[in-house]
Amino acid sequence: MTIDVPTTGRSLPQLQPISFIGADGRLTDTPTEGLRIPSDATLTGLYRQMVLVRRFEAQVTHLTRQGRLATYPSAAGQEAAEVGATTALAPNDWLFPTYRDSAALLTRGVPVAEILAAFRGDWHCGFDPHEYHTSPAATPLATQTLHATGFAMAAKLKGEDAATLTFLGDGASSEGDTHEAFNFASVWQTPTVFVLQNNQYAISTPLREQTNATMLADRAAGYGMPGLRVDGNDVAAVFAAVSAALARGRNGDGPTLIECLTYRMESHTNSDDPTKYRDTEEVEHWKQFDPIDRLEKYLRTTGALDDATVAEIAEAAETLAASVRDAMNQEAEVDPRELFAHVYSTPRTALAEQQQVLETELAAAGCA
């Protein structure tokens, strides 16, 4: 008796992350898995967006320290993954972000005030998901990976030309939902790209205490989908890998897992003290791999960037920062009556009674 052993389609990602542009700003000689480096024009656009995003993160972090926002999880240092992946999306594709992906929301075109509404405490989601083809940022870890999978499944059933992209962290990759999403997406062959931002920590827990796997991209093989390990601080590599994965999905070939190796430069949020779990040497080490510096070096050698363009982009970043300050300096308009407005599609008597309590209190406080 012989047992049929299927041998096709099984491959593990290479250990060496896919990278085009090294930390020194020169082209690397690491394997690129048949991917092509984006054009200088595309790279210049990515550079510009990364500079904007970094300024945005710095400004918001600053405002959080001043107490203007209740909390903020910054993605400073992760600009290449946030921007590279999001830029690869077509307008019709949907993004399923988490709490740390404000940079992605900004890249997607969501206005700053609408991005920050959640962190200032105005409302849980400040933007219209349909308008930006972007789901509310999920806070329960890994839950959004399933939403992205389901959305893509519906797109597939409807014959829509839309793919989905979802971000998750190295910590979130330990959650059950991640595994369920990988499996559902692969069994259903949905056009979904899972971008796993391995920024080395889940709050204070380092990667080596999160997983015993050699690399997180390896997990894809167990679900029968391709996994790629990418230098997450090389925006050229992230953009190329995500573009290829989206094309694959749109082509009907199913999901892809992309692990982006990166580093979170700030604390987890403003409320933790990173010196308790990592040393400055480590942070300094990662600064050498800064995603913006290396791209700037590279684009200067190709001639795509000069001092004037860099200065113009820096100015645009200052304008953005000013708009963030303006938006956060304005008092948020919140209407307590909205507490009851969006719970059910049709009115409920019991809620109306409770709303009456609030109305009476508001009237007594002279807010009627």
Added chain:
Amino acid sequence: MSVEAGTEPTTDPTTDPTAVNDETATAASAKGDTAPGTARAPEAGPAPSSVTMTKALNHALRDSLADDDTVLIFGEDVGRLGGVFRVTEGLRAEFGSNRVWDSPLAESGIIGTAIGMAMNGMRPVVEMQFDAYAYPAFEQIVSHVAKMRNRTKGRVSLPITIRIPYAGDIGGVEHHSDSSEAYWTSTPGLTVVTPSNPADAYSLLRESIASDDPVVFMEPKSRYWMKETLSLPVSTAPMNRAQVIREGTDATLLAYGPTVRTALDSAEAGAEHGLSIEVIDLRTLSPFDDETVSQSVRKTSRAAIIHEAAQFGGYGAEVAARLTERNFTYLSAPILRVTGFDVPYPSPKLEEFYLPTIERVLDALESWDWEL
């Protein structure tokens, strides 16, 4: 479309030996229960025939699939097998595997992907195989299904129907007989529905699927084989309304799903003791129909709620509190709860000692000081 009458098979023990004790299930069906006449059949239509609750539910799913292309059914074993209780039987063959299919085995995955599908314009109707197996999906249900509309200021609604076969009295082994309604009813954003008879099962499920809000649709397993003479489609009282299913003047018994039968039997027994007992089938647990229930309690001045779930922090506590708050001066006795004990649902040989019985209901009624 005609509805097949006859003895509906129980869960196939060869496919899920742990699911249901075959004998007990048949015994449940052999009780020969009939519905308390809530149905209003349309004037014209197919000739009435004997319909079990599973058939009525199956019919409702079929009609919903036929009426609306965005309705999708998926879950564990709901395709080829038709679900372990056969509620989805024949639907995959009729509508194809793009509308009805077997999903991988993962409850959070089922609910989580249903959320994404609903965001993209679909109306997923998903099955949790048994009550306690919805718990892996608890996070997706309470953190996302219930809250998405609110989080997005009404811009994203999730018209998802989550079918959960629940409660006991079928000889199921551990984790097959839980009554999880209190978890869902204390979650704002969810509508929680539970029919007690085939006509309501049909009508309420149609309404749940058509609702723009997510609905937890709880199917009382012990009533799956209950028969009623019906012409489907049928439209009963609207969702969100409780119904007085037996009139009385001395006391009100409130029940839902599996305990409606217990309440009716207790009222019957009470009549032998000279008591005139009103029985209300709540049908929808959230929202609670304060109006219908308060009206009855003001008339009778005494009320007891019967449910299978444990008592402490259970649904009955909410009912008792609401009724007291609204009707205190009309009450001549404390509102009582006749429920399961505060212990984990027991194994089959002990469930008869756990479940609320007619005797316990009568004991409760007797405990009131009728001289007052």
